[in-house]
Amino acid sequence: MPRPEDVVFPRRRERTEDRTKETAQRKLLDEFFDHATLLAVSRLVNQGLFESIDFPVSTGKEGGVFRATRGAEFRAVKVYRIGNTTFRHLPAHALEQLRQQTSVRNYGGLVIAWTRREHTILGRLTEAGVRVPRPYGHLRNVLVMEYIDDAGAAAPRLRDALVADPRALYDDLVEQIGRMVRRARLVHGDLSPYNTLYSDGHAVLIDVAQAIPTDHPQAPALLARDLENFAKFFRRRGVEVAPSEFLRAVGGDTLGAPTEA
Numbered sequence: 001m002p003r004p005e006d007v008v009f010p011r012r013r014e015r016t017e018d019r020t021k022e023t024a025q026r027k028l029l030d031e032f033f034d035h036a037t038l039l040a041v042s043r044l045v046n047q048g049l050f051e052s053i054d055f056p057v058s059t060g061k062e063g064g065v066f067r068a069t070r071g072a073e074f075r076a077v078k079v080y081r082i083g084n085t086t087f088r089h090l091p092a093h094a095l096e097q098l099r100q101q102t103s104v105r106n107y108g109g110l111v112i113a114w115t116r117r118e119h120t121i122l123g124r125l126t127e128a129g130v131r132v133p134r135p136y137g138h139l140r141n142v143l144v145m146e147y148i149d150d151a152g153a154a155a156p157r158l159r160d161a162l163v164a165d166p167r168a169l170y171d172d173l174v175e176q177i178g179r180m181v182r183r184a185r186l187v188h189g190d191l192s193p194y195n196t197l198y199s200d201g202h203a204v205l206i207d208v209a210q211a212i213p214t215d216h217p218q219a220p221a222l223l224a225r226d227l228e229n230f231a232k233f234f235r236r237r238g239v240e241v242a243p244s245e246f247l248r249a250v251g252g253d254t255l256g257a258p259t260e261a
């Protein structure tokens with residue numbers, strides 16, 4: 001059986017000629033892939049979810065997202081850091097949701113429950129027809145999902161994207177958020193041009209773990225904030241978006257009503 005670190009970075013050993021890369025990769029490896037995480041990754045490889053991890057797409061305080069390969073396909077692997085600094089920024093409403101669902105005794109358990117939660121919510125959104133990365137599996141603090149690209153390269157965040165037709169994008173977002181609210185009965189709660197990818201002219205919503213049910217007391221306020229983040233973005237691009245119209249268009253006036261069949 002190969003060593004877990006060789007599974008995670010299969011090309012690492014060939015790169016001895018490139019000391020800089022080697023050092024950078026080792027640093028990443030130490031930061032994200034502690035022994036237990038490496039074991040989780042190699043189990044996911046054994047389950048056939050992907051074959052190797054290629055490179056980091058994004059590294060942040062709470063975790064990193066890596067591109068992985070499976071046959072001719074790419075996948076995204078999100079690794080949450082296990083450590084007590086990880087979840088300092090979690091919104092209270094999300095933590096409270098998690099506590100209702102799982103008995104979490106320590107930070108490690110919290111991170112694992114959070115990873116599972118993101119997987120579950122991605123599944124629910126996929127079923128509701130919302131454009132999000134399709135979830136493929138999870139283990140411990142590692143989540144495997146569809147890799148969102150834009151003309152072959154990693155999709156940019158909407159924040160950084162060159163949007164050809166902002167009006168069409170607004171309509172697209174109304175449709176995606178509308179399905180999320182009306183069909184999945186969820187409010188994202190951290191939606192913004194940072195947590196939206198721009199893929200071949202379409203919006204793809206990501207980073208969904210803190211989503212809450214539409215009948216949650218805080219849902220209306222969170223939805224209003226989510227929409228305002230986009231309204232600002234569109235205003236800067238010359239599309240005037242009225243908050244009340246945006247809210248009505250996504251079904252925000254139906255929060256708490258029974259699920260649409």
Ligand SMILES: Nc1ncnc2c1ncn2[C@@H]1O[C@H](COP(=O)(O)OP(=O)(O)O)[C@@H](O)[C@H]1O
Nearest residue numbers: 057058060065076133145146147148157206207
């Ligand atoms: N499925 C995906 N496909 C391609 N890139 C992704 C995917 N998921 C996340 N990313 C990239 O990783 C970044 C961070 O992902 P995100 O889920 O927002 O995590 P966090 O904000 O918690 O670090 C995104 O801005 C995006 O660039």
Ligand SMILES: [Mg+2]
Nearest residue numbers: 194195206207
């Ligand atoms: Mg994010």
